[in-house]
Amino acid sequence: MKVKNAMTADFLRSAYGGESMAHMRYLIWGESAKKDGYPNIGRLFDAVAYAEWAHAKNHFNVLKDEAGDNTVAAGAVFGHTNIVENLQGAINGELHEIEQMYPVYLETAKFQDEKDAYKAFHYALEAEKIHAKMFADAQISAKNKKDIGDEKIYVCPICGYTEIGDNVEKCPVCGAKRDIFKSF
Numbered sequence: 307m308k309v310k311n312a313m314t315a316d317f318l319r320s321a322y323g324g325e326s327m328a329h330m331r332y333l334i335w336g337e338s339a340k341k342d343g344y345p346n347i348g349r350l351f352d353a354v355a356y357a358e359w360a361h362a363k364n365h366f367n368v369l370k371d372e373a374g375d376n377t378v379a380a381g382a383v384f385g386h387t388n389i390v391e392n393l394q395g396a397i398n399g400e401l402h403e404i405e406q407m408y409p410v411y412l413e414t415a416k417f418q419d420e421k422d423a424y425k426a427f428h429y430a431l432e433a434e435k436i437h438a439k440m441f442a443d444a445q446i447s448a449k450n451k452k453d454i455g456d457e458k459i460y461v462c463p464i465c466g467y468t469e470i471g472d473n474v475e476k477c478p479v480c481g482a483k484r485d486i487f488k489s490f
C-alpha cells in the first residue's frame with residue numbers, strides 16, 4: 307500500500323535515517339566496548355544494533371512504493387570517547403526517540419490513517435523503551451568498572467523487542483514466535 311501523506315512519508319524517511327545511524331553507531335561502540343574489556347556490554351550494543359536494523363528495515367519497507375531519491379535528515383549522536391560516555395550517547399538517543407520523535411510520528415500516522423507506518427513506529431517506540439533501560443543499567447556497571455552479566459540477549463527480528471535472558475514464549479510486542487528470535 308502506498309503511503310498517502312507526505313508528512314508520514316517524511317517521518318518514515320527520517321526514522322529510517324535515524325535507525326540506520328543508530329545501527330552503525332552501536333556496532334562501532336560495541337567494538338570499542340569489547341576492546342576496552344567489556345565483552346558483554348559489547349554484545350548488548352551488537353544486539354541493540356540488530357534491533358535498530360529491524361526498525362530501519364520496517365520503515366524502509368513501508369516506503370517500498372515511494373521510489374526516488376531523497377535527502378534524509380535525522381538526529382545523530384556523535385562521540386567516541388569512553389564506554390561511559392558512549393553509553394550516555396546511547397541513552398540520549400533512545401530517550402529522544404521515546405520522548406519526542408516516535409510519540410509525534412505515531413500520532414501523525416494515526417491522524418493520517420497510515421496503518422503500516424503506525425505499526426512500524428509503534429514497534430520501534432516499544433523497543434526503544436527497553437533499550438534505554440538496558441543502556442542505563444549497563445552504564446551503572448560501567449561507572450563501577452564492571453561488565454554486565456553474561457546471559458544471552460535475544461532480539462525479535464520483526465519488531466526489535468529485546469530481552470536479556472529467556473523470559474517470554476512469544477514476542478510481547480508483535481506476537482512473533484520465540485524460535486525466530488536472534489540471540490547474541
Ligand SMILES: [Fe+2]
Binds near residue numbers: 358
Ligand atoms: Fe533502540
Ligand SMILES: [Fe+2]
Binds near residue numbers: 462463477478480481
Ligand atoms: Fe516482535
